[in-house]
Amino acid sequence: MSDALRGLKDRLADVNALQAAAALMDWDHQCFMPSGGTPARAEHLGILTRMAHEAFVADETQRLLQDSHGEAETNEDRAMLRVVQREMDQKTKIPASLVAEKTRLGSLAHEIWVKARQDKDFASFAPALEQMFDITRQEAEHLGYTDHIYDALVDLYEEGATHADCVRMYETLKGPNVELVAALNAAEKPDDSFLYGDWDVATQRAFTETLIRAIGFDMERGRQDTAAHPFCTGFSVGDIRLTTRFKSYLPSAIFGSLHEAGHGMYEQGSPMAWDRTPLAGGVSMGFHESQSRTWENLVGRSHSFWSYFYPKLQASFPALASVGLETFYKAVNKVESSFIRVEADEVTYNLHTLVRFELESAVLEGSLAVKDLPAAWNDKYEAYLGIRPTDDSVGVLQDVHWSAGLIGYFPTYTMGNLLSYQIWNTMLQSVPDADAQIGAGKFEEVHGWLRDNLYRLGRSVPPKELALKLTGKPMGAEDYVAGLSAKYRGVYGL
Amino acid sequence: MSDALRGLKDRLADVNALQAAAALMDWDHQCFMPSGGTPARAEHLGILTRMAHEAFVADETQRLLQDSHGEAETNEDRAMLRVVQREMDQKTKIPASLVAEKTRLGSLAHEIWVKARQDKDFASFAPALEQMFDITRQEAEHLGYTDHIYDALVDLYEEGATHADCVRMYETLKGPNVELVAALNAAEKPDDSFLYGDWDVATQRAFTETLIRAIGFDMERGRQDTAAHPFCTGFSVGDIRLTTRFKSYLPSAIFGSLHEAGHGMYEQGSPMAWDRTPLAGGVSMGFHESQSRTWENLVGRSHSFWSYFYPKLQASFPALASVGLETFYKAVNKVESSFIRVEADEVTYNLHTLVRFELESAVLEGSLAVKDLPAAWNDKYEAYLGIRPTDDSVGVLQDVHWSAGLIGYFPTYTMGNLLSYQIWNTMLQSVPDADAQIGAGKFEEVHGWLRDNLYRLGRSVPPKELALKLTGKPMGAEDYVAGLSAKYRGVYGL
Secondary structure (H helix, E strand, O other), X not given: OOHHHHHHHHHHHHHHHHHHHHHHHHHHHHHOOOHHHHHHHHHHHHHHHHHHHHXXXXXXXXXXXXXXXXXXXXXXXXXXXXXXXXXXXXXXXXXXXXXXXXXXXXXXXXXXXXXXXXXXXXXXXXHHHHHHHXXXXXXXXXXXXXXXXXHHHHHHHXXXXXXXXXXXXXXXXXXXXXXXXXXXXXXXXXXOHHHEOOOOHHHHHHHHHHHHHHHOOOOOOEXXXXXXXXXXXXXXXXXXXXXXXXXXXXXXXXXXXXXXXXXXXXXXXXXXXXXXXOOOOOXXXXXXXXXXXXXXXXXXXXXXXXXXXXXXXHHHOHHHOOOOHHHHHHHOOOOOOOOOXXXXXXXXXXHHHHHHHHHHHHHHHOOOOHXXXXXXXXXXXXXXXXXXXXXXXXXXXXXXXXHHOOOOOOHHHHHHHHHXXXXXXXXXXXXXXXXXXXXXXXXXXXXXXXXXXXXXXXXXXXXXXXXXXXXXXXXXXXXXXXXXXXXXXXXXXX | OOHHHHHHXXXXXXXXXXXXXXXXXXXXXXXXXXXXXXXXXXHHHHHHHHHHHHHHHOHHHHHHHHHHOOOOOOHHHHHHHHHHHHHHHHHHHOOHHHHHHHHHHHHHHHXXXXXHHHHOOHHHHHHHHHHHHHHHHHHHHHHOOOOOHHHHHHHHHOOOOOHHHHHHHHHHHHHHHHHHHHHHHHOOOOOOHHHEOOOXXXXXXXXXXXXXXXXXXXXXXXXXEEOOOOOEEEEEOOEEEEEEOOOOEOHXXXXXXXXXXXXXXXXXXXXXXXXXXXXXXXXXHHHHHHHHHHHHHHHOOOHHHHHHHHHHHHHHOHHHOOOOHHHHHHXXXXXXXOOOHHHOOXXXXXXXXXXXXXXXXXXXXXXXXXXXXXXXHHHHHHHHHOOOOOOHHHOXXXXXXXXXXXXXXXXXXXXXXXXXXXXXXXXHHHOOOHHHHHHOOOOHHHHHHHHHHOHHHOOOOOHHHHHHHHHOOOOOOHHHHHHHHHHXXXXXXX
16 A cells, blocks of 8 residues: 555544544433533534544645545545545535634524524524525535536535436426325325324333344444434444434334434444445435435335234233234324424425425525525425415424525435335345245345445445446436335325 | 633643543443444544644644743633643653553553463563563653652652652551451451342432432533443533442442542532633542542441431332341441452551552562562561452452553552541531531532532642642541541441
8 A cells, every 4th residue: 555545544544533523422412411511512522523624624634635546556445535535625625714604604593593483483584594595605606516506515415416316306206296195185094193102111212122123233333322303323333323212102213213223224334344434334315314214114114014013012012902903004104294394204205305405496596585485485385285384483494404504405315215215126126025024024135135235335336326336227216106106005095 | 811821722622622532432432332333442542542642742732831831810820831731741751652662561461461360370460560660660760750769650640749658648557557457357247248139220220319419419410320340530520420330239339329429529519610621620549539438438338328318228129128227337337358459448448559559669669579579469468458368360460550550559549548537527627517417418518618628629739739728737647547446446336
């Protein structure tokens, strides 16, 4: 190995250690930290994040990276250099002054947004949001793009994705999805009242641990704790942390755990040899979300899954003894238009992200003024979901993303949904009896296929190339539209 | 504030953030980390520790420190500069090559020691130990001293303490302590068999939390978890973490929790304004241990404490219903010579550290050869404790300290014991009815006195000056000898 490459790897290991420390601080904050630790934790996190950034963009790191190109002798090293160069470009193209301005505005806008949502008063948030769109526009100009300003932004979260990709994806999706939602809204709703109760927390914890162990999350290389908002994080390939939450709505813990375990299994599947390097982990937001959705929805909300696990759930919670499997299955697959994205079911979910994608695109393009967002938002909800938000707190003010400058992020949620079906269908060609296996509580082959064909690649193959390599075609909405329609018309007997 | 002073404080805040991250990684390792995290955690910890060291001893930090002297305008800043200068001297006087050699030898010697203890084979450990004494001697020469080579070493853990101080302390202690131990060994032993059982862990956790809350450990600014070996750590003044363990011997959790809470309350007592600065925390090993011993022994093993808490303990553990308070009190104050220091009671404990102090001094002075340590060890145990170790695993090989180069450390345990009584007696002059208050479950005044007179000083006053300022006299063994004798002759009815 050349001296430059070795030197670069040492530097990146330092950056990785600082990032792992920051991730641990964040995990501890959400899971265990006493309230008295808040002020110091914020300072410590700020310092470590700054140090990680400084160590990464340091002249010396840039020189080593420059000198390493062309000296890589293995495919792994070439892939690593590509990943690092991309990140270096992102972090050095935007002037430090703009980064600082965005950070400053971000914390200010967050405070204003919290209050505005509370007060249901979009007007008080509009000036800060306008500034945030302005800064984000400048950011996009620095990053550069060919066709559409949105390209520079969505690429930050999903490498190579463009505005045109998003338009194409939503075009395929929109008609059938709006139609399906309308049909399901009009149908008789399954009863799910029995899913609400005073469920014992220790039993919920034990049952969710049984589930995530069964599907293949390795508890020797990870653990599950409790947090207000479920998330998955990790400090190394051998140490991936999930969180879940225990509510009066029983599926909250069950599907929260399966969702995060999906993220976690993807992370655990990176080769140990890539631990603490930029090649470990998930390749993009879309691919990451595809795996959480796979285990939450394609596996976790399937009939076969519950034909195996429902008797065990009933044994854990005797209150369910009188509820049959079919009733339970229908209840956890209930579809209903509602205002809040994070509480939406699998079918209506993409219409929520569609509204946001169309609106943020329009504002960036200049065809929609920030002040007109609430009315446009409500109109689109009415058109796509058949319901009109009663006020802005359950409308345009519900998400934190825009106040934080996360513009161009929402479509990646839907990419995850699309990819989950597209990858699943590919897997079925190799594991045609996957459904029967799941019905027998066997997940090794399904998990093994995903691990061997996706997880073990870590971040080494860029997402667009990966979709092609893995499924034989670019990411598209076709598998998803067909799969969703077939499943839910079945559930609802339409 | 001068630019240099401001710059220095910023640098120290960076060092503090790295140290807090390392401390959190260590806490997580001992409390929660899955086994798969071990290799990466070791690498991460190594990197962060190196970064903290590099940031501290950096030329720029040294220049800022130099320029700050004479520019401090407040007593606080002057105290801070004193603390930092002392640490800078310690970290820069020893050549990096010697530090590296000690680190290398340390991990090697640790492995050899583990195996030697297992095999009860001191001879296999002797060469590594000889090298460790050698390196430590070199370290002491670099640090410098006036009277005795030991001075340079014990000062690392207890600022300003000397070999002569230790000799004086043990001379006052030795005769009465050996005599008391002999008398108690000869007396009829209290029955403590009822303290062993299959105690419910959740109940133990709840009860120990009740105790530490009651004495004043602030659970809004700290928490208690479980670890194999109890310890106290912290990431800021507002976030102090204790650990305890739950065993078949009930007092293990109870006194372990009280001991660590003593450390924790000292840490929590630093002014919030000093958070993340070198002035926060405990001033020395001896003072820190004095507070853990105060809450474990002077409070926690007192008759008044249990006259209040024993009915509650009985309510938590019905198996104790038939055991009276007096029987319980005697049982948790049982004294008996035994081989292992970490399991020793309050009375025999100092004879264990005395043996180590005399032996390490003799080796450093050259009057004892490393190969002759086992025989000398056993002779001293026989002379002071009246028992002769049956093999080296319960003798000279029992402690990890020497293999890690912690030579000059053992006397600080005994300093803690002495200081606990000396400070307690001073407190009694201001809170004469402390015992009655404890008997009524009231700890505010005792805790308040310690907080106002000791904890709030953090590390601002050096230990020798602090002993004088706080108790009106230098640290001595007199209060301890008298207190111990009075208490245990009472317990045993001698």
